[in-house]
Amino acid sequence: MLKRFLVAHEDSLSMWEPAYVTATSPSAAVEEYLKRVYSKDFVFREHVLDLYHVDAFVGGLIYPTAEDQLALLEGVRQDTPERVQECVRKFFSHRPEFGEIFLNYLDTKDASIVGDDVYEYIAVRDPDGIIAIEEEKILTLA
Template sequence: MLKRFLVAHDDSLTDWEPAFVDAASNDAAIKHYLRCVYAKDSTFREHVKDLRNVDAFVGSLVFSTAEEKIDFMNGHRTRSPEFIQGRICDFFAEEPSLGETFWQYLTTEDPSVLDEETYEFVATKSPDGVIAIEASTIQLLTPQHTIR
């Protein structure tokens, strides 16, 4: 039986609109929200397409450990194409064709190669900050409720 979940990003309810999602579980509700709302958000897509910022998607793949980020801040910014491609292959291991698509984007910087499926995959692999609360557990206040 499906339950209803309120799904939103815990940073801001105004940046990413919350949604009621009918799903079998908390995780399923979050994944559905990520595919249908978050993956379509222009800020998220810019984060995925940003090839220059260490805090963007590619930067987090290339400089994924604290040590690598410290090295980056200390000026050690060169990574071989093979190293970067390896990180992309690791991230997209479940869907290698999407990894190939993303590698094509990385080498051409042509955003038209990125399709909906690629954005959705990235969004669902990175659910940090997205929460789902079962609707039946949310208190319903009516005009008759008073503050004591």
């Protein structure tokens, strides 16, 4: 049965606009929002394409823990291109063709080759605090 859900980022209603999404479940509502709104957001896309900050998308794949990130920043750890490729391919394992596109982006830094479908895949696999609340559970004040 279809229900209406308010879908938004749990930390910031002002950064990413909330939306009402009609779906069968909270997780389906979140996925629809991620594909249709969040994946198209400029800040999200900038985060995905950022190759220089450890807390960006690629940095999170290669250095997933705070300890890994600290080791990198202290110069204790540096990874090989093979390790980077392994991490990217692992993330895109359900859609290897997207992984190859993203690896090509890493080599060329040509953002135009990263299409909407790749951004949607990344957004859905890494929902980053997006939540859905069933409309009936939202307090209405008159």
